[in-house]
Structures are given as C-alpha cells and as structure tokens.
Amino acid sequence: MDQRLYIVTYDISDQGRWRRIFKLMKGYGEWLQLSVFQCRLTPIQHAELIALLDAMIHHSEDHVMLLDLGVADKVVPRVVSLGKADFTPIEHEPVIV
Template identity: 45%
Template structure:
C-alpha cells in the first residue's frame, strides 16, 4: 500500500544537495526548496533511504521522512494546510512507479 511521505532535507554542501534534489525528482513532487511529497510503498521508501545513505554526510546532513497517510487525494488535502498560496496536490502516479 502506498503512503504519502513528506521528505525534507537539509544538506550542507551544494554538490550533495544537487545530487539529492536530482534523485528526489524521480520519487515525488517538489513542493518547496528542499521538500518533496512522495507516494511510496515500504520497499520504495527503504530503497530511497539506501540511496540517501550513499549520498549524504551523516554528521552534517539530515533527511526527514514524515508519514502523512494512505494515498488518496481526499486524505492529503485534509492533512496539509497552508498559510499563503494554497497547496494543490497533483497526480503523483506518473512518476517512476
């Protein structure tokens, strides 16, 4: 079962940041500077974490995975609120899945 997962990263070195950003573009929707919303199975999340592990510097960088809930548009719209510009989820199923 796919879950919405918010992935946020704080990468201290620009070259590593670009590598993480390029990789993440294949996994989810880029919603803010270092934030993506992804639809991931448990296996896909584990694979993403392994790839992150190979790129980041463990004493300087941080990647957070926040589970939002099951993949349904209604659920995502209820769980995300904004101040300012509204967040409108797009269809994420057209990514690498």
C-alpha cells in the same frame, strides 16, 4: 498498489550534495519547496529511497526527514499553506506500459 504519502525534507550542508539529492528526489515525488518533496511510495520504493539517501548524505553534517502521512488513497492532509503555492496531495495516476 499499497502506497503511503510522505513529506520528505532535507538540510544538506554541501551545495553539490544538495543538487544530487534534489535530482534524486525529483524521481520520487513532487517538489513543493526548496528542500521539500511530497511522495507516494510503495514499501519497496520507500526502502530504496532511504538506502539511496543514506548512502548520499554525510551523517555528521546533513539531515533528512521522511514524514509518513498515512495510506496515500485514504489520507486527508490538514495543511495550512500561505503564499503563492497551494498544497495539493499527489493523486494516484494510472501507469500505461
């Protein structure tokens, strides 16, 4: 599976929209901080997430950024993490059907 590692961060002006986006993002990645997620996404998942976010936000009030860190299995993020939580890249886990 061709996955890339993304950091998704957002600034949403309305609390209700923020909650809806937070719930959506929990289905796509690992929550790092208040409005920051780490996601391993295939090209299809990436396109789907962008379409869903694009439909949810108010373009004149909100802002969403998806930072592409590279091929998920090959990227070695260089991150400085201070405080209570360390940054650990999401590992590829097998899916049992």
